[in-house]
Amino acid sequence: MTFLSKTAALTMLAVSATSLPSLAQEVTLRFQHFVSPLSANPTYFMEPWARKIEADSNGRIKVELYPFMQLGGKAPNMYDLIRDGAVDGGWVIPGYQPGRFPEAEALELPFMTTKTGEDASKAAWVYTQKHLMDDFADVKVIAAHMHGRGLVHKKGPAIAELSDFEGLKLRGPSRPATLLLREMGATPVGMAVPAFPEALSRGVVDGGVITWEMSPSLKLDELTDSHTDVAGDKSLYNLFFLWAMNKAKYDSLPDDLKAVIDANSGFAASAWAGRAHDTGDAEGKQAMADAGNEIATMSEELTAEIVTLGEAVTETWIAEMTDKGLDGAGLVADARAAVQVTRSDNQPLN
Missing domain, CATH: 3.40.190.170 (Bacterial extracellular solute-binding protein, family 7)
Structure with missing residues (x-):
């Protein structure tokens, strides 16, 4: 190998060596x-x-x-x-x-x-x-x-009538959720999930809305007595x-x-x-049942009352968004359309 070819080979090796770190980053x-x-x-x-x-x-x-x-x-x-x-x-x-x-x-x-x-x-x-x-x-x-699904977890018996919400201090995770809780007659308390168990144990709240799946890790089997879902296939929040x-x-x-x-x-x-x-x-619901807690579903009549209250919340939200210069009605329509097109009982979206 000539001196020039050796030099070229060494140069190529040097270039390759400098590129190795990026390839093996x-x-x-x-x-x-x-x-x-x-x-x-x-x-x-x-x-x-x-x-x-x-x-x-x-x-x-x-x-x-x-x-x-x-x-x-x-x-x-x-x-x-x-x-x-x-x-x-x-x-x-x-x-x-x-x-x-x-x-x-x-x-x-x-x-x-x-x-x-x-x-x-x-x-x-x-x-x-x-x-x-x-x-x-x-x-x-x-x-x-x-x-x-999001549902109501609380101390004491399950929700059976709309009046059962009166006087309850209930944790809500978002603005729409707290608006609905207020419409139902409860006193909403906005709260991130890490604060919920301590708030329950100290009596700051009487319960709140959250999922089944978070129930075991938040010890809701010990801190609450009942878990109430709405009827139908739509989530309360x-x-x-x-x-x-x-x-x-x-x-x-x-x-x-x-x-x-x-x-x-x-x-x-x-x-x-x-x-x-x-x-x-599925696991959380089973854990609450195994603990002996009351698991209930609201009647269709009570659910219909709450749906009506929810519609009022939605109309209020649309008006608020319109005041902000947003197309509130269009946003709601697009959210509903997205839910409809991606339902598992429809053709899956690719």
């Missing part, structure tokens, strides 16, 4: 949430999602999950923690900051979604793509999802979630690792997150 992503790691979404969505990211990247991405806000901050501030890079990603409830993301509230209005988290989450992704991506432009949205990533962190990834994140984002990931709640709902 290892990235650790720290995702945070605010509930028990044993609750449904972390168990059946977050943890499997993290392991799939690691597998699909051939180990080049490591995902660490931190429950109970272990990396700092408060649950209502999760969007800002992700946006500002305090964490690489995590679980957001936009409704914990009332008024900040008003268009998202359309999905949370009374009796808007079906009682299955999977169907509701498919609708959430469709609606998000149409109306919310500008609102969430400063993060990387991985999934937009909903939980399953629902809550909108984001599984999101810091945009700068996502942008810093090489294209092939961005592709791994993208392949595990979107419609299918949103449905997966909702399905996790459905699995947890």
Whole structure:
């Protein structure tokens, strides 16, 4: 080999060596949430999602999950923690900051979604793509999802009449939920989920609305006595979630690792997150039954009364959005259309 050819070969090796770190880049992503790691979404969505990211990247991405806000901050501030890079990603409830993301509230209005988290989450992704991506432009949205049925958990007997709500202080997770509780005669107390068990134990609230799946991790078998759902296939209320990533962190990834994140984002990931709640709902309901708690369903007549109150909440919300310069009626119509087209008893949306 001549001197020139040796030099050329060494140059090629040097170029290859400098490119190796990018080809074998290892990235650790720290995702945070605010509930028990044993609750449904972390168990059946977050943890499997993290392991799939690691597998699909051939180990080049490591995902660490931190429950109970272990990396700092408060649950209502999760969007800002992700946006500002305090964490690489995590679980957001936009409704914990009332008024900040008003268009998202359309999905949370009374009796808007079906009682299955999977169907509701498919609708959430469709609606998000149409109306919310500008609102969430400063993060990387991985999934937009909903939980399953929301119901009333309280001390004392189950709800049997509308008058049973009078005098009850009930926890609500979002502005639409607290508006409905007020219409039903209760005193609503806006509260993030981590504060709910202590508020119950101290008598700050008499109960609240939340899912079956959160019941065991919140010890509602011990802290409440009854669990009352509405009749029919629509949920009393629902809550909108984001599984999101810091945009700068996502942008810093090489294209092939961005592709791994993208392949595990979107419609299918949103449905997966909702399905996790459905699995947890079945387990949570069984746990409350096993504890001997009262499990009840309101009569169709009482449910119809509450539906009427819910319609009043929706009309009030439409008027508020119109005053803000938004098309409130159009947002409600689009949310309903998204729910309808993604129902499991219709043709699945690809």
